[in-house]
Amino acid sequence: MQHQRDQHSTARSRAVQLDAFGGPGVLNIREIPAPQAGPGQVRVRVTAAGLNPMDWIMTADAETAARFGLSLPAGFGTDYAGVVDQVGAGVTGFAPGDRVFGGALSRAVADFVVVDPAGAVAANEAHHTPDGVDDRTAATLAIAGRTASAALAAVAPGPDDTVLIGGAGGGVGVFAVQLARLAGARVIGTGSAASAEFLRGLGAEPVAYGDGLAERVRALAPGGVTAAIDLHGTETLHVARELGVPDSRICTIAAQVDGVSAANGANAAPGALEEIARLVAAGRLRVPVAASFPIEQIRRAAELQAGRHVHGKVVIDL
Structure with missing residues (x-):
């Protein structure tokens, strides 16, 4: 080359x-x-x-x-x-x-x-x-890292949280899952059946999207979900609401829904991108x-x- x-x-x-x-x-x-x-x-x-x-x-x-x-x-x-x-x-x-x-x-x-x-x-x-x-x-x-950082900041996950991330295997999802795990949260990530092993490798517990998602999440997390990030439309958002997650702890990136924060890279905090690069360099984020x-x-x-x-x-x- x-x-x-x-x-x-x-x-x-x-x-x-x-x-x-x-x-x-x-x-x-x-x-x-x-x-x-x-x-x-x-x-x-x-x-x-x-x-x-x-x-x-x-x-x-x-x-x-x-x-x-x-x-x-x-x-x-x-x-x-x-x-x-x-x-x-x-x-x-x-x-x-x-x-x-x-x-x-x-x-x-x-x-x-x-x-x-x-x-x-x-x-x-x-x-x-x-x-x-x-x-x-x-x-x-630049784009995916900043967007994930902004979405995480909107819901502020911590060690006491179980976070549902929709579209967890996509370009933004790979950052969001790992950042949530670094914050100490448990992560349940939606994806296709074929993506299950990939999501496990990121640190997420995989769950198939589509009809019945709420029931599958309940089975995985009988204690409840406390925050959600929807990286692909609104399915995860609606399921999170059904599971009792307050709008203040739900974030989207690809849809605008009244009462719910919408994040994009422009919302990321100053220095967010440099921090992500440092995490990659340190081997803490892949x-x-x-x-x-x-x-x-x-x-x-x-x-x-x-x-x-x-x-x-x-x-x-x-």
């Missing part, structure tokens, strides 16, 4: 772009002029880009894209990791050769991204990658990478991720 990259001119950049909004079939690889770092910016030579549901959701149609400030031609992907190779005037704390990770809204699947290292949101930021965290893993942290693809297979990778049945994260190698 490194040899191929060394042969590619730094004056040009491969980038995944969309000429029309839609599904994975509209994703194309283009060769474009490489972006240049301006004042207050750094340019990163991307080595890996992690995919998230928001990548294809916000580029699915023009109306949704406009809410994120996107217009055609648009890029694709937000999470990235790589190495700084240009530093603009006025930048401090970053130098060429530094390993970094972060977010570049809908433009991360490219050879180069230009970001503001002082940026505070996943749309435009850079953080130093800790020793002990490889680039594939670092490229999965990030399962379900699959990795070269940039040439971006459509296949996006289709897998959009199917919402993958266990863990999907990463593009550049």
Whole structure:
């Protein structure tokens, strides 16, 4: 992979772009002029880009894209990791050769991204990658890690809690389960029957989603559930209410329901992402990478991720 990259001119950049909004079939690889770092910016030579549901959701149609400030031609992907190779005037704390990770809204699947290292949101930021965290893993942290942290903060689990997490095997779920366990809580995680062993490996007690979920949870936790996080729609939310969990201890990320907190990465506390990276570096939190693809297979990778049945994260190698 490194040899191929060394042969590619730094004056040009491969980038995944969309000429029309839609599904994975509209994703194309283009060769474009490489972006240049301006004042207050750094340019990163991307080595890996992690995919998230928001990548294809916000580029699915023009109306949704406009809410994120996107217009055609648009890029694709937000999470990235790589190495700084240009530093603009006025930048401090970053130098060429530094390993970094972060977010570049809908433009991360490219050879180069230009970001503001002082940026505070996943749309435009850079953080130093800790020793002990490889680039594939670092490229999965920004969106899912922050979102999980915000959701956990909304319900504040502790050693006396039993937390029901819906969609526990997905990209955000793998973080949420482990963070709840680190907080001392017991975790029951919903998923398909095929995901049961995977969820156990994260520290969750698996339960199959679908009809009868409330009864299955009662059987697992006769003492009751005290908090819930719904990472996929509203099924877990409604079951939590049925089980007597107060709305103040229920959180969603993919739905808006009156009386219930809705979390996203923008709600995460300052320093949340750096803390997650430190936990990964210390071996206390692991990030399962379900699959990795070269940039040439971006459509296949996006289709897998959009199917919402993958266990863990999907990463593009550049």
